[in-house]
Amino acid sequence: MNNHLRVLRAERGWSQADLAERLEVSRQSVNAIETGKYDPSLPLAFRIAELFGLSIEEVFVSPAHQSSRAI
């Protein structure tokens, strides 16, 4: 699932390790989510969104929107 994590992180000057520490997960996890290799659970997605003070939709791109754009 595409997301804006990299941009949001860069805006705050956070490294992947910084974000991982704030989320209490591994840097490996942040990297997997950021690159779209792994879709986080709803609770983790909420934690991520709340950390940035945004809604989930503002952090993660809905797969439905992605496919409709592709069409």
Added chain:
Amino acid sequence: MKGNNPAFRRYTWSVMLLMTAYVLVLIGVNLYFDNSAPTGAAAYAAAILPALPIVGVFIVIGRLLVDLRSDEYVRMLLVRQTLVATAFALTVATVWGFLEGFDLAPHLEAYWFAVLWFGGLGVGGCANAFLESRGGGE
């Protein structure tokens, strides 16, 4: 990451301790059987002793899975790794069982399948590396 995670540090120390215990117990039990030729309940109890540290490793892996509940991605990788290991060990055990049943393979003590399972963790690690390099494999 693994080096910094207290769950992995605890897991590594626990496995090292259990493996040390395994070697010591195995040597001791072998000496006991060689020198005392125990029978009855004492023989059964002594024969089971070397299995206990191995069972302990399974428990430690289970505890690691519990401890990783806050890091769901790494936990998912470990679950996949153990599932691959289980599939690998059960596949070999099943095939070997039929070969042995038709007298086409020598008898193999069942504890070797636990050894195979630990080897299967390596296969699972390779599967993880391959699938993650291809984009997650979900």
